[in-house]
Amino acid sequence: MEEKVCTMQDLGPGDMIERTFSGKSIIICRSDQGIYAFLNRCPHQGALLSKGKIGGSPAATKNPGEYCFQREGEILRCPWHGREFDITDGGNTLTPDRSKLKEFMIKIEGEDVIVSTERKKSKAAQA
Secondary structure, three states, rough: OOEEEEEEOOOOOOOOOEEEEEEEEEEEEEOOOOOEEEEEEOOOOOOHHHOOEEEEEEEEOOOOOOOEEEEEEEEEEEEOOOOOOOOOOOOOOOOOOOOOOOOOEEEEOOOEEEEEEOOOOOOOOOO
């Protein structure tokens, strides 16, 4: 099953919107690399990820006590416990091989963003 969930104009880089698809709440996220669709539930304890934020991640610098911000628009933070997920691959930033988000296939047809019930197997649709 496939369904149009939004248009490209609905979603700028770093944006996230909630939609219903196949009877389930999903989120559509966009980074500079592409568009992604996930089940709107954190795998940890079921928080609605749509209530979270997309941002970046702090990283250490060469100076003790100083950090920089990287990967802006690619990290989804759960609103309950602050777990972070890389939207470009759905993985938990601390343990990428565990606690992956349930991801759906996306394709772009003209300006339409189409989601499929087929589980995602490859990288995101290019924005």
